[in-house]
């Protein structure tokens with residue numbers, strides 16, 4: 001009896017697995033093929049997601065909704081429906097201070113350029129957001145921490161001037177550690193230059209919207225990132241001037257976890273709204289459409 005039961009349970013499987021000459025075998029991918037597809041680990045929940053699934057979800061973890069970083073170029077290509085042209089590529093950084101830390105500045109620049117495929121830390125494009133003609137720029141945090149040197153300043157000011165001349169709204173995706181120390185005072189000067197360019201936009205009634213992504217700090221927070229008509233932040237983005245550790249050492253107090261998170265800053269009125277990446281295009285378009293209409297009236 002036990003023998004018969006064994007035959008009944010094992011025989012069909014053996015028969016099905018047997019390859020039959022002339023009959024095509026199933027091509028369902030095996031588990032090992034799926035496992036070898038390049039994947040990324042979510043830094044929040046540690047779930048592994050295939051890179052394809054992550055790209056399709058705009059770099060948002062499908063398990064916990066954590067917003068992973070996006071490169072400047074990918075960001076703009078995703079945000080804009082069509083790109084007219086890229087701006088500001090004629091600007092190149094010099095090395096006026098002959099700055100050397102553990103490496104000479106030009107060597108660091110070359111390294112960053114090789115790593116990111118970008119010539120500098122800010123990418124600017126003109127194009128369409130749905131039916132609106134806009135100028136959009138994005139910081140690339142991989143490029144020396146998205147630091148603002150003279151070329152980033154040049155590109156931003158040029159973008160703002162073009163926005164002013166053509167009366168197109170300006171959108172900036174900020175992600176930066178602050179000023180670029182290798183350019184010393186020239187880097188700090190960009191805070192004043194970019195602020196002055198934004199003031200000209202404000203006087204002319206041309207909308208400027210900032211989208212704060214994780215993280216935004218230092219001189220960028222202290223200038224162009226906090227001077228928008230509207231400040232949108234991505235969920236849980238860290239936004240501040242000095243870092244948590246520096247402030248804790250200064251005030252000699254331990255600061256709570258939500259400190260400098262987008263949601264906390266929304267509560268305190270520093271940012272106007274926290275918007276999920278999946279809703280960013282619609283929300284920004286709605287705001288700009290209202291602002292341009294209001295300004296045109």
Ligand SMILES: [Zn+2]
Pocket residue numbers: 042043044045046047061062063064065066
């Ligand atoms: Zn996750």
